Amino acid sequence: MAYQNLDVKEAFRVYTGGNTVTVASTSKDGVADVMTVAWNCPYDSDEIIVILALSHTTTENILDTGKFVVAIPEALQKEQILKVGSMHGRDCGDKFTASGVEYELSQKYSFKVLKNCLAYFECTLSDKELLKKTGICMGHVENLYVRAGLWNEEFHNFKEGAKLALHHVTEDQFLSGGKDA
Numbered sequence: 001m002a003y004q005n006l007d008v009k010e011a012f013r014v015y016t017g018g019n020t021v022t023v024a025s026t027s028k029d030g031v032a033d034v035m036t037v038a039w040n041c042p043y044d045s046d047e048i049i050v051i052l053a054l055s056h057t058t059t060e061n062i063l064d065t066g067k068f069v070v071a072i073p074e075a076l077q078k079e080q081i082l083k084v085g086s087m088h089g090r091d092c093g094d095k096f097t098a099s100g101v102e103y104e105l106s107q108k109y110s111f112k113v114l115k116n117c118l119a120y121f122e123c124t125l126s127d128k129e130l131l132k133k134t135g136i137c138m139g140h141v142e143n144l145y146v147r148a149g150l151w152n153e154e155f156h157n158f159k160e161g162a163k164l165a166l167h168h169v170t171e172d173q174f175l176s177g178g179k180d181a
C-alpha cells in the first residue's frame, strides 16, 4: 500500500473528531451559553471528553458551575452550529437570544440546548484541575437522552442517529453519513 507522508501539524485534520457537538453551559449568574466542539471523544462507558480553549466563556462557566450539557446536532443544524461557534458568550450575553438559535430546556438540568438535537448528555465536570490546566473537559454523564426512534434497543446502537450527525472537515465543511453536508 502506498502512503502519502504529511506534516504532523495536519494530524488533527486526518484524525478528525467524533460527531461535531455543542456544549451548553450557564454562567454563575445564570446566563446561557453554547459553543461548537469538533474535538471530542468518549473516555469511559459514562465519561466523555470535549476539548475546550481556555479562553472560551464556556470553559469559565464550567469551571464556575461544574455542569454542562453536550448535544449532538443533526446535519440540518449546520448553520446554527457555525453561528454559536463563532461568537463569545462574554461579548453577546445569552447566546441563544443573541444568535436567534432555537432552544429547548434539558430535562433535569434545565439548561438551554439546541432544539431538536439527536441526543444530549447532562454532565458534571469530573476533573476541574485537568480542565483548568489543559482544556481537557471530562464529563461524567448523569443523564442521557436520545431522540425517539434513533436508538436500536436490540443491538444497543445509535446507528440511525450517527448517520444524521455532522463530522467536521475544516472551516465550514462537514460530512454527514459519509457525504458532503
Ligand SMILES: Cc1cc2nc3c(=O)[nH]c(=O)nc-3n(C[C@H](O)[C@H](O)[C@H](O)COP(=O)(O)O)c2cc1C
Binding pocket: 020, 033, 034, 035, 036, 037, 038, 039, 040, 051, 052, 053, 055, 056, 057, 058, 059, 081, 082, 084, 085, 086, 087, 088, 089, 090, 095, 168, 171
Ligand atoms: C465547526 C467548529 C468546531 C469547533 N471546535 C472547537 C473545539 O473543538 N474546541 C474549541 O475550544 N473551540 C471550537 N470551536 C470554536 C468555538 O465554538 C467558538 O470559539 C465559540 O465562539 C466559543 O464560545 P464561548 O466563548 O461562548 O464559549 C469550533 C467552532 C466551529 C465553528
